[in-house]
Amino acid sequence: MVSISTKDQRVDAWQKLVDIIESYLEQNQDPETPVVKYRSAQDLKEELELKIGEAGADSNEVFSEISKYLEYSVRTTHPQFNNQLNAGFNFNALMGEIVSFIANTSMATFEIAPVATLLENKLVEELNKSIGYENGHGIMVTGGSNANLMAIHCARNRMFPNAKHEGNPNKELCVFVSQEAHYSFQKAVSLLGLGLNNLIKVKSTVQGEMDSEDLENKIKKCIEDGKTPLLVASTAGTTVMGAFDPVAKNQEIAKKYNLWHHIDGAWGGAALFSEKLRHRIKGCEEADSFTFDAHKLLGTGLITSFFLTKDKNIIRETNSGGGGSYLFHEYENSEYDTGAYSLQCGRKVDSLKFWLTWKALGHKGLQEFVDNQVAKREHLVNLINEHPRLKMLHEPQFLNACFQVLPEEENVDINKYNFDLRFKLVKEGKYLVNFSSWEDGTVFFRHVFANNVTQKEDLNKLVDEIVSLSKTM
């Protein structure tokens, strides 16, 4: 019935699986391998023929499903995948994920996940040390979006401790983010019952940083309108441009008006580990909370997210309650039960993959890892600046490079041109780099340096390819 269950079957299956994976990884090192075998959804559906039979499939069929999965999935460990804020390869993290799955312990209680609980606590402690939270707290969550949600949830609970029992106070609670902030704040204010109208977008500069003066004006306006300012989120490393909001200035303003100050460092939080970048988040230890995703830059695999707080008790106060009758028993280790203050009940172990990664790199290795990525970004930006057909649109602060390709001919709509060129590049399949747009209609390539596999020569090739492809337009 179950196709792989005896020891012999497993040994055989391991061998087949490792062969498939190793051949996949080798293909990814070959520049001729397309980063994606593009199919429209409709075509792919027909090709895959997904079907569950009455009788079970044998192990050959299972392996054939696996091969198809890898064949048509985008190759995020390919050096020419620079499209999303997660990419690259890390064998230690892979081993961590496999072992976590084998053990399959849920994070709800120390009793069931003793080692994983201590690992998560240790990672929280190390991250808090990097931030400068001397007596902080934290928990792993289901993504940066979830961490940002938790920040507003905690802020509401601190300002209105009765909200937990009575619901939102009869006031309009306002959350301030920059116009470049991540869209998870929209999801969060909607979910929390605060309403999208109370998510106030603060202006950003041309470099993508929040304009603190506009922040203060908008807070004042909010108060004048009889509303209640609740939280300001400074983004450390915006999604599109990788810009850092002025943390220290925003902190002052938050303090002055009694707002919770959250730092969304999902992407740019890696600046914590880099001598070169650390100054970008100077003063972050004064903020109330911090989002950090290790899976974005460090290749630890989806999802490796943290929500960290300066206050030792606020996460527990905000989230505690329930489960006492069967899950959270009072005994000698009960203060270690993370489920008592999580939004999840059953929770996957996400700590081990990051733990093995960090352990293998060491503090110094982690710093070098981040700084290497910065060096690659500098390399690409130099190429762009030197090329007459390419134009940078900003001065990069982190690991994003936004640029346009200039059409050779006049009277061409540059935005449509860049859109079409990028889609052509993707359909060819050898390179995957994202694009983005601004409200004024500007469309541009957005290269992100989340992929540790990508090397400088790969960037040279990318530039050559874009330029030569543009000649066929």
Place this chain on the structure above:
Amino acid sequence: MVSISTKDQRVDAWQKLVDIIESYLEQNQDPETPVVKYRSAQDLKEELELKIGEAGADSNEVFSEISKYLEYSVRTTHPQFNNQLNAGFNFNALMGEIVSFIANTSMATFEIAPVATLLENKLVEELNKSIGYENGHGIMVTGGSNANLMAIHCARNRMFPNAKHEGNPNKELCVFVSQEAHYSFQKAVSLLGLGLNNLIKVKSTVQGEMDSEDLENKIKKCIEDGKTPLLVASTAGTTVMGAFDPVAKNQEIAKKYNLWHHIDGAWGGAALFSEKLRHRIKGCEEADSFTFDAHKLLGTGLITSFFLTKDKNIIRETNSGGGGSYLFHEYENSEYDTGAYSLQCGRKVDSLKFWLTWKALGHKGLQEFVDNQVAKREHLVNLINEHPRLKMLHEPQFLNACFQVLPEEENVDINKYNFDLRFKLVKEGKYLVNFSSWEDGTVFFRHVFANNVTQKEDLNKLVDEIVSLSKTM
């Protein structure tokens, strides 16, 4: 710097990893292997010596961390682990997890996760077919708690479409669950800004089913008090007793008073696949939404959760918004972008592990899988009923068996006795079975049949051990 990166290093690492895992799995088949090597948190901390150095660790140290992780983690694939609602082993799911990690594609867009998107859609389609949703919708979420949260979020959006922009309406919105319902509803109403006071606990019968008469009375009372009934959740398979709320009756009441009817089938949703159990959720196709966790009974690994709806559009309407500038581009496949209606942005692929499991079992195999677990429960319940020292506390409807051990001597506090006995059993390490308590102070063993590895002879041993251990008390 990175300790495992070349092909040769990987081949070597794979070998070591597989050896460690296989020896771990073999140990788990040996009845002499303790299911947990119990340490207090303080002792375990000292034993593990968790530390990140300035320099990185070599691969031997990494493997030593892995071995320690497995040594002190609770063995959830051990036949005597029957403590939590996830357990057991499933090699196909393991392969699915490994391959998902290797590909590491985020579910946000079809462009980046083409195969995984179609797989998830296909699983949603199959589950909806099982439920009876003819034109439904669904999405994988971060756990049953998250699915229950989504249900209330969608219900609020349907009743108050303006809430998304304006925040919670100036009314008290009430959510009805049984007193035996999962505590995630507490977390949800708090997070959504509805308040714990508006989570109305409906009485349960001695068998753990919601009392529909009390439900209707409480809805009426809510209306009389000027509040607004929003949603009723019927639990299909309660956490402690595995009871099924009366779905059809609750559906009638929900319809009469215009409430959203949600079914929390996180645990008991597996009844969908069993001829023996299907009648327990008769009428579920009329309900508005359904929570299902494949990781609970089917051994697919944390997390494999679904939120399913009868309405084709409500999830999208409720959750859409944002990300347009850089992520969700309008093009030929954009209707397939699940991120446009998810609460997450980056999202791990959880579909493949369940897909390979279901594919390998087939529809028939899945039914047998569930029915086998029912047969094991029947076996244990027979043992308990036949034993003079053991007493069942309910008539099991699903895969939970709640029972007490009767002290040999008189004048013994039976609740303290069961508590102490269970903790003694856990500290011995050979058996891990949970306990639970009721508000009246009754403490009892709660055996859950989530572990497919456990066989009838293991249950015989468990009963023998409990009884013989009780003689040492």
